[in-house]
Amino acid sequence: MSAATQPSSEPRHRALGLTDAEYDLILAALGREPSGVELAMLSLMWSEHCAYKHSKKLLRRLPTDGPHVLVGPGENAGAVDVGGGLAVAFKVESHNHPSAVEPFQGAATGVGGILRDVFAVGARPIAVLDSLRFGEVAGSERSRYLLERAVAGIGHYGNSIGVPTVGGEIYFEPSYEQNCLINAMCVGLAPCDRLIRSAAAGEGNVLLLLGALTGRDGIGGASVLASAELGDGDEAKRPSVQIGDPFAEKKLLECCLELLDRALLVSLQDLGAAGLTSAASEMASKGGVGIDIDASGVPLREPGMEPFEIMVSESQERMLCVVEPERMADVLGVCEHWETLATPIGQITDTGLFRVLNAGELVAELPVGLLVDECPLYELAPAPPTSPLYPGAEPQLPAGAVASETLLALLRSANIASRRAVFEQYDPVVQSRTVRRPEQADAAVLALEGAGAIAVSIDGNGRRVACDPRAGAAEVVYECAANLACVGAEPLGMTNCLNFGNPEKPHVAWQLTEAVEGLRDACEALGVPVVGGNVSLYNESPDGPILPTPVVGMVGRLPEPSRAGRLGFVHAGDAIALVGRFCPSRAGSELAKLLGDAPAGRLPAKNAEAIGDAHDRVRSLVRSGALSSAHDIAEGGIVVALAECCLAGGVGARVHLPDGLDPFGEDLGTAFVVSGPPPALTGCQVIGRVGGDTLEIEGLLSVEVRDLADAHARGLDQLLAWDE
Amino acid sequence: MRFGVVRFPGSCDDVDALLAAGRVGDAVFLWHRDRDLQGVDAVLIPGGFSYGDYLRAGAIARFAPVMEEVTEFARAGGPVLGICNGFQVLCEAGLLPGALLPNTSLRFVFRQVRLQVADPDTPFTCACPSVLSIPVKHTTGRYHCPDPVRVVLRYAPGENPNGSQDDIAGVCNEAGNVLGLMPHPEHAVDPLSGSVDGLCMFESIRAHVGRHAAV
Numbered sequence: 001m002s003a004a005t006q007p008s009s010e011p012r013h014r015a016l017g018l019t020d021a022e023y024d025l026i027l028a029a030l031g032r033e034p035s036g037v038e039l040a041m042l043s044l045m046w047s048e049h050c051a052y053k054h055s056k057k058l059l060r061r062l063p064t065d066g067p068h069v070l071v072g073p074g075e076n077a078g079a080v081d082v083g084g085g086l087a088v089a090f091k092v093e094s095h096n097h098p099s100a101v102e103p104f105q106g107a108a109t110g111v112g113g114i115l116r117d118v119f120a121v122g123a124r125p126i127a128v129l130d131s132l133r134f135g136e137v138a139g140s141e142r143s144r145y146l147l148e149r150a151v152a153g154i155g156h157y158g159n160s161i162g163v164p165t166v167g168g169e170i171y172f173e174p175s176y177e178q179n180c181l182i183n184a185m186c187v188g189l190a191p192c193d194r195l196i197r198s199a200a201a202g203e204g205n206v207l208l209l210l211g212a213l214t215g216r217d218g219i220g221g222a223s224v225l226a227s228a229e230l231g232d233g234d235e236a237k238r239p240s241v242q243i244g245d246p247f248a249e250k251k252l253l254e255c256c257l258e259l260l261d262r263a264l265l266v267s268l269q270d271l272g273a274a275g276l277t278s279a280a281s282e283m284a285s286k287g288g289v290g291i292d293i294d295a296s297g298v299p300l301r302e303p304g305m306e307p308f309e310i311m312v313s314e315s316q317e318r319m320l321c322v323v324e325p326e327r328m329a330d331v332l333g334v335c336e337h338w339e340t341l342a343t344p345i346g347q348i349t350d351t352g353l354f355r356v357l358n359a360g361e362l363v364a365e366l367p368v369g370l371l372v373d374e375c376p377l378y379e380l381a382p383a384p385p386t387s388p389l390y391p392g393a394e395p396q397l398p399a400g401a402v403a404s405e406t407l408l409a410l411l412r413s414a415n416i417a418s419r420r421a422v423f424e425q426y427d428p429v430v431q432s433r434t435v436r437r438p439e440q441a442d443a444a445v446l447a448l449e450g451a452g453a454i455a456v457s458i459d460g461n462g463r464r465v466a467c468d469p470r471a472g473a474a475e476v477v478y479e480c481a482a483n484l485a486c487v488g489a490e491p492l493g494m495t496n497c498l499n500f501g502n503p504e505k506p507h508v509a510w511q512l513t514e515a516v517e518g519l520r521d522a523c524e525a526l527g528v529p530v531v532g533g534n535v536s537l538y539n540e541s542p543d544g545p546i547l548p549t550p551v552v553g554m555v556g557r558l559p560e561p562s563r564a565g566r567l568g569f570v571h572a573g574d575a576i577a578l579v580g581r582f583c584p585s586r587a588g589s590e591l592a593k594l595l596g597d598a599p600a601g602r603l604p605a606k607n608a609e610a611i612g613d614a615h616d617r618v619r620s621l622v623r624s625g626a627l628s629s630a631h632d633i634a635e636g637g638i639v640v641a642l643a644e645c646c647l648a649g650g651v652g653a654r655v656h657l658p659d660g661l662d663p664f665g666e667d668l669g670t671a672f673v674v675s676g677p678p679p680a681l682t683g684c685q686v687i688g689r690v691g692g693d694t695l696e697i698e699g700l701l702s703v704e705v706r707d708l709a710d711a712h713a714r715g716l717d718q719l720l721a722w723d724e
Numbered sequence: 725m726r727f728g729v730v731r732f733p734g735s736c737d738d739v740d741a742l743l744a745a746g747r748v749g750d751a752v753f754l755w756h757r758d759r760d761l762q763g764v765d766a767v768l769i770p771g772g773f774s775y776g777d778y779l780r781a782g783a784i785a786r787f788a789p790v791m792e793e794v795t796e797f798a799r800a801g802g803p804v805l806g807i808c809n810g811f812q813v814l815c816e817a818g819l820l821p822g823a824l825l826p827n828t829s830l831r832f833v834f835r836q837v838r839l840q841v842a843d844p845d846t847p848f849t850c851a852c853p854s855v856l857s858i859p860v861k862h863t864t865g866r867y868h869c870p871d872p873v874r875v876v877l878r879y880a881p882g883e884n885p886n887g888s889q890d891d892i893a894g895v896c897n898e899a900g901n902v903l904g905l906m907p908h909p910e911h912a913v914d915p916l917s918g919s920v921d922g923l924c925m926f927e928s929i930r931a932h933v934g935r936h937a938a939v
Contacts, residue, residue, distance in 0.1 A: 160777075
């Protein structure tokens with residue numbers, strides 16, 4: 001959708017998503033009417049997507065400092081020191097609305113975009129993880145289509161560019177039916193001294209555009225797609241979705257990393273939402289300089305593009321860098337080697353202005369500060385909902401089901417069933433670092449040069465957060481850290497993506513505010529800093545908001561990759577122990593969902609000290625090499641966790657649960673099921689033994705492992721009809 | 725013993741192949757635009773998506789200048805190993821018979837598979853045991869050839885991931901010095917990855933080159 005196609009009855013600024021009050025601020029700052037190009041630029045820079053105007057104040061509450069932090073929030077990606085002179089840069093970002101319109105390209109370019117964020121700071125992307133949410137697949141052709149195409153799009157981009165997809169999570173809930181969530185996280189590795197910032201500097205230095213031609217893709221994407229609710233008529237928005245070309249990005253990636261290796265750049269920035277406008281103004285703002293761009297110098301994919309289209313195009317696979325004139329020849333040589341187009345399009349000035357020329361004619365002249373810093377930030381008006389937001393569903397399990405029936409129903413359910421049909425579509429091993437991949441452990445493990453390894457995980461749980469946004473969001477952080485503990489890693493830093501509904505509605509504002517408090521609580525309790533992230537608001541359909549879905553990605557370090565933990569039971573005769581203070585509840589649990597209950601009720605109170613102790617204990621045991629397996633107790637409770645250990649190891653177990661323990665209640669991130677030789681578990685709460693071909697829980701159930709496997713393996717396949 | 729790993733724009737498993745070959749000998753990259761094979765004893769064409777695999781997998785790469793030299797090298801009896809995309813390139817270049825078609829699932833598939841060594845008398849399998857556990861990862865791996873071919877590797881019964889004819893995972897030319905296979909031996913050389921069964925293929929090449937040099 002372009003400014004030119006707006007009906008004339010509506011003021012231009014409103015059609016571009018600016019409020020009347022915001023437009024008045026612009027008039028006052030400029031002392032004149034903005035030109036069409038200026039208005040297009042301002043409307044995007046002042047959109048929720050670019051300006052974070054409803055979330056920026058809240059995000060300041062999150063802890064961002066820590067002993068390992070090298071780059072905190074505000075850069076393209078945050079980075080932590082992993083030792084040995086190496087830095088790990090990482091970030092999670094959403095591409096929800098584009099994916100709801102065109103799932104293959106939406107998801108693919110979501111991956112492409114987060115990869116660029118990471119190599120923009122000088123890090124080679126070494127892993128992708130993704131967090132996906134769809135409506136219920138069982139009854140929805142649309143949800144199956146979105147899932148199938150989004151997964152194909154993620155695989156297409158990641159596989160083709162040679163970055164392994166090592167982990168992720170997928171959940172299905174009715175509230176995501178119209179508004180799926182596609183969050184992609186990228187993890188990159190760099191020598192600490194190669195990390196680069198995006199601040200432009202040096203009057204007279206050249207602004208060089210690298211990569212793909214500029215076309216009409218994604219025009220208005222930031223304001224039209226990313227910052228308004230979805231409704232009828234989304235087909236008409238299809239031209240706003242960007243098209244990805246992983247081959248172009250592969251060359252761009254290698255080109256940028258070689259430019260940085262040879263120290264040829266002053267600064268580097270990727271082009272994402274709002275294209276050149278956002279990239280150049282952010283660079284100028286951080287460097288305290290001005291920028292002149294000649295729009296007519298930008299190489300175009302299609303003729304006849306207007307300057308405003310060139311300035312806001314979201315064509316993929318482009319980067320912007322600042323180069324000293326005397327290094328231009330060397331820079332162009334590297335670009336030629338990698339067959340990457342490089343075009344000087346402007347220069348750095350000392351004016352503090354963002355000026356756009358078109359074949360010599362001045363078409364925009366805006367103070368950089370007006371674009372980047374002067375968008376009003378809004379106070380939220382949070383209020384708890386007065387009536388339940390999310391209804392229950394048709395029960396899928398009779399209330400009086402016996403425990404074995406319940407266990408099989410849980411293993412078969414879309415939220416717990418094996419994800420093999422999905423992750424087999426991703427390459428998890430390219431780059432030869434992968435030590436643990438999906439279904440081998442609770443977190444992916446990637447070996448580093450020299451010594452040590454990093455562990456990465458991504459988590460979210462909309463149902464539990466819907467019950468209690470503060471406690472639920474904290475639980476997400478605890479669970480992500482628990483995943484790292486299971487492979488022996490200590491968390492170094494966190495990134496998050498806050499997926500919520502319309503923040504102008506008090507109940508969504510309340511969910512968002514409470515969830516940020518919960519994230520802060522848990523980050524402070526565990527000492528994990530937030531080094532970057534993303535906010536995706538207005539995730540609503542006519543049926544209401546999505547479940548509040550903060551997604552957390554974490555990076556940790558472990559000293560010895562050969563001792564990285566595994567999730568499956570291994571040796572018959574090993575003891576099984578419960579580690580941690582486990583206080584399960586059924587609120588928002590997977591069992592509650594199967595019984596048709598709405599996501600409501602109290603979550604267990606958390607004892608942060610006990611959680612930290614349990615994580616420490618499991619981490620130490622894994623690192624010592626004493627354990628055969630470690631698995632955190634998550635969705636479906638302790639019995640599902642035990643079943644998953646049996647499935648991953650292909651061996652049974654005999655267990656006696658502590659008296660009174662709810663077998664299917666949940667208390668995420670607090671407790672673990674571990675196994676090992678009995679002497680290794682001295683002092684632990686031993687609850688059983690590994691062995692046989694049956695999972696037997698005394699007084700509760702006895703199911704053969706092959707029956708567990710059948711339910712678990714085919715759950716998603718059956719729903720999707722993906723059998724070959 | 726020196727391996728050369730061809731690098732096209734879009735190659736993804738090039739570094740992996742270099743690391744794997746480097747475990748048994750020296751290894752250098754050969755750039756797609758160069759005509760100089762730098763005196764290597766064996767050529768590896770790695771996996772990935774050369775030139776984006778646009779048009780058809782491997783169809784553009786066969787025209788790269790380096791491929792003229794690789795073809796000469798192969799005609800002279802030098803060992804050439806094409807892995808995944810490299811297999812596709814070798815078929816497109818006419819150095820191997822047959823073609824690779826989209827998987828029957830029409831989807832990318834990653835899976836650890838068991839392979840049977842059908843022909844141990846090649847420069848690539850002479851030091852291999854009879855069964856190997858090696859990952860596959862591809863969208864276009866269904867081998868098809870209307871004529872009889874020299875099969876070197878087969879997927880073990882029930883493990884064919886792509887619908888390949890006669891469970892074929894790898895074939896060589898009549899002379900035996902050019903092998904293409906869809907599985908990735910370079911991803912099974914490190915104990916940390918869970919399998920070291922791929923290493924024997926690189927060791928086979930070293931043994932073959934050593935024998936050849938001694939004659």
